[in-house]
Amino acid sequence: MNRKMKKYRYIISAVAAVAAVSVILSACTSGKESNASSAAPGLSTSAQESTGSSSGDISGSESNDKNSTLSAKGLRDAIAKAYGDNYLPDQAMDAEMIESEFGLTKDMYDEIVAEAPIISFHPDRLVAVKAKKGKESEVKRALEDALTVMKEQQIQYPVNVAKVNAGKVLEKDGYYCFMILGQTDDTSENDNDAAKFAEKQIDIGVKAFDNYFA
Numbered sequence: 001m002n003r004k005m006k007k008y009r010y011i012i013s014a015v016a017a018v019a020a021v022s023v024i025l026s027a028c029t030s031g032k033e034s035n036a037s038s039a040a041p042g043l044s045t046s047a048q049e050s051t052g053s054s055s056g057d058i059s060g061s062e063s064n065d066k067n068s069t070l071s072a073k074g075l076r077d078a079i080a081k082a083y084g085d086n087y088l089p090d091q092a093m094d095a096e097m098i099e100s101e102f103g104l105t106k107d108m109y110d111e112i113v114a115e116a117p118i119i120s121f122h123p124d125r126l127v128a129v130k131a132k133k134g135k136e137s138e139v140k141r142a143l144e145d146a147l148t149v150m151k152e153q154q155i156q157y158p159v160n161v162a163k164v165n166a167g168k169v170l171e172k173d174g175y176y177c178f179m180i181l182g183q184t185d186d187t188s189e190n191d192n193d194a195a196k197f198a199e200k201q202i203d204i205g206v207k208a209f210d211n212y213f214a
Helices: 004-069 070-088 096-104 136-152 160-165 191-213
Strands: 111-115 125-131 167-173 173-178
Touching: 070 111, 070 125, 070 173, 070 191, 096 125, 096 136, 111 160, 125 136, 136 167, 136 173, 160 167, 160 191, 167 191, 173 191
Parallel strands: none
Antiparallel strands: 111 125, 125 173, 167 173
């Protein structure tokens, strides 16, 4: 009897030991799966961040490529094309004329294109200039002062007053543009109509300027 009891106790102990080992193995397996599962989202997030960073780099590269193709000459051509036959400045201004009329000296810009009509009756002007780094505010101020002089101090033919008053100084990415442009107004019967006509004409140049940098 005692021998049988010992045998049963041995069997029970063995079964209990096997069960304990099974529980331990199951717990270890579950822990590994849990760890693998929790690691996966971290890897996915990292991949998304990497993709996002790559996308940003591409965008920056495209922006740099765009900036490298810009030029004062290209800006001038885009604006002149927008006006077609109504682009009246047909004579290039030299450095001396540019300094005299617009106050821009050679040390203020990297590139410049300035044009005015051969026929002095027309007040039309176009200056497209790439300012030197650190000279941006000086270039802008010089062009704004030149526009103020034309509007307030120079005597204009009555038919040209509205066109001069509609003149603009624009800026974008270190480029500045002085423009008094548009078709000659020979239809307006009063100052209000003339002002509206001039604003519509200058808007052609403003849109061409904006589109050039788009």
